[in-house]
Amino acid sequence: MFSPHGPSLRELAIQALSSVERGYDLLAPKFDHTPFRTPDGVLDATADALRPLGPFGRGLDVCCGTGAGLRVIDSLCRERITGVDFSAGMLAQARRAHPAAACVRADARALPFAEAFDLAVSFGALGHFLPADRPALFAGVYRALRPGGLFAFPLGAPPPITSGWYWALLGFDLAMRVRNAVWRPPFVMYYRTCPLGAVRDDLTAAGFTVTTVPLTPLGRRADGAPRYRLVLARKPTAETGRP
Structure with missing residues (x-):
């Protein structure tokens, strides 16, 4: 699963027993050599699905990590791009990879922006937020977008119960729940807490108009459903109250 340049088992164990922030500070120099980074x-x-909807002005990568998603918005936005994360270590890596981007340290549940961006994206971050935290996350993104702005993120389809991945992810989430029940500080990272229906409801409650499109290049499951969908949450325009 890991390249020779990735973290050792000891390093992963230390990370797993840390807080989310401290864990990612420790993992940051080797994060891009792990399977946790969003695949290219x-x-x-x-990026291909968003391109026909642009071009966009200013772009924001929410929970940008080492900056993989900054490459996406850099290709879509005509103005300056910004990444926000609460791990100083991850932001240091993002700055090195994207020196022209603004990198801001902040909690995504309290984003320090107001009507500043036309496009916001996020990759692989929803598992770090408990369902009770999503309203604050989505409300902050809503505030950060200009009227008519778009919040987009890919969401994988849940594997079928007959799949080995189903049981692997279930086992991981159960292990994390046990870990967080007996060890402090908690490390929030779950794979099964953000189903599409619940995410759609939370986005709608935040004020977004929500649609999805299949990311067809990423293939389909055996039942014909797309393996990934792109969630498109549009902030209504000020004039009409509509996207």
């Missing part, structure tokens, strides 16, 4: 195929498919 997902990034490219997202």
